[in-house]
Amino acid sequence: MSLSNYIMESKSFCNHAGMNPQEIPFPKVVMTPKELEDKRQDYEEILSVVQFFGNKILDSMKGTPILLSVADARGFILHMMGDETIKNMINQLGIRTGIQFSEEVMGTNVVNLSLKHSGYAIQLIGPDHYHEYLHQTACYAVAFHYTDANNLLGSIIIMTALEYQNPLMVTMLSTTVDSIERELMLRKQNRKLDIMNQILMDNTRNGIIITDKEGEITDFNHFAQDLTGLSKEQTLGRSVLFLEPMGQYIYDVIRHGKKYEDIQISFERKGSGTRTVCLFDAFPIYDEHKGLIGAFGQFRNITDRYEAEEKYNYLANHDDLTKLPNRRYYKQVLVPLLERAKRGLHPSGIAIMYLDLDRFKLVNDTLGHSNGDLLLKQIAERLTSSLEATDLVARMGGDEFMFLFPIVTDEQQVVHRAERILSLFQHPFNMNGYEFHITASIGIAFYPDDGLDIEMLMIHADTAMYRAKQRGKNQYVIYSDDMQTKSHEKIKMETSLRRAIDNNEFVLYYQPQIDIKTGDIKGAEALIRWMHPERGLVSPYEFIPLAEETGLIIQMDQWVLRTACMQNKSWQEKGLPPMRVAVNLSSQQFSKEYLAETVKSILEETGLEPQFLELEITETMTMDVEHTIPTLRQLHGLGVQISIDDF
Incomplete structure (x- = not known):
């Protein structure tokens, strides 16, 4: 039978036994302190070996909350080590050293499954457990033996939160158990033989x-x-x-x-x-x-x-997609470097550089995430090619990258680096036959002028990067103190923008579309404006990028669509000649699976006939063919008009 069959068999047993999966079971058999002490004494050598290799696991998984436990061959928990938060949580649930795990009481669990099917590495992820109180956990267990007689000794268990579940944990646990069995076997041989006989x-x-x-x-x-x-x-x-x-x-x-x-x-x-x-x-x-x-x-x-430990350490410190160092590794390098600099042990200046791709969300929304991933990998290769021997580049997440220049003699040296990095984006990226251009914005901060610790340096580099985006993107900006005020203004603007949606502060202007042959108005394009209660009319060039960055653009799109349809219907009811009203769709709105349903609902709500609505999209939005074709068919089926603007 496979592992999945064993799990199903166990859960079926629990069900037939009348267990309530919503209840928290309490162990029925608990050792007395004296019994636990005696058992630990019996297992003293085994526990010392397990603890040695267990510490290796905990060191290799540093940063991931895990609890490692040891059970004997009868399912009694003898030892726990690792994350104290997890330990305290399960202690409160009655799970502690000295209790016995049995399937009849504790339901489907890794302790009993590993002991019962000792030839298998067991993993129960979330709902694999019978009882719901364990559905937010991931548990792994492997039984261990004296290999000369296949004498079952017990089981080693790893428990972590569900979000940290990783199939590599069961591989690591199996490798560790193999090492433990070898060590136990060696010590058993040493007890049987004197040193000369063993030689x-x-x-x-x-x-x-x-x-x-x-x-x-x-x-x-x-x-x-x-x-x-x-x-x-x-x-x-x-x-x-x-x-x-x-x-x-x-x-x-x-x-x-x-x-x-x-x-x-x-x-x-x-x-x-x-x-x-x-x-x-x-x-x-x-x-x-x-x-x-x-x-x-x-x-x-x-x-x-x-080598397995080295691999685990690599995965913990590198981005899986681009293979670049990750945020954790970047901090591990920069923090001690700053500490040495504070003590006067670093002979030169230090600079960090925050790079964010311009309009990368458009790539994911229009070309799909697989092409977005391909683009990130190609960008990572180019960024790596620009490094000098002492430099470091890390992917911080999403489309954000961070550079570290540990040897800086003057500001101009870093400026040249930034210009060289921006030049990497002058040539197009080839993505499954498409040539795609993208740019990047860079923010630069220097130690010690712009911060004495990693948090402040990263905040200031990030602030400078956003200033580069505000200035038109595709450029670098060096941090200065006056930018902090601008950052607060941006936060204030975002708050006002969210309030504007709730307070209906937006208005639509309609730009007529003229037939150049007859001079007649054949339609109108709806253009959104923001009537700010304090600042007056705000340019869309100021608030549209912020709406796209915060995701508020979808709510704004739907408001524009509904308002334009209502206005067109109102014009018709007042006796004006019927005409089309054109509405621009953002890439985020077009990428939504439910777009056609939203349009249909608004048309029904406003009473506007579909032929009098025109939706404008850009050519770039159509590049994700798998999404575009069915979406356009659905919209065409509604009867609305579609036009494609130049990108």
């Missing part, structure tokens, strides 16, 4: 090195040979110091009586050039009189796990 047994998966008390290598097992690429003939009788990097650790054991456990080392395999990562231990060897007779070193290959 003689060459069936371990670890590389083994043994030396005499002078540090000369006396044994080098075949796993050590496989991992290092060195033969016994090349190693026996030589000083252990020639083995890098493990030789120095073993030498310290002999000379200074040190012990090493779980030291992460890496080395290049001789002859192949491949890099191997291992966990390394080194201990002294004593005779029956406790006299030092040599040293023992072992190293086990964790390259796969290490």
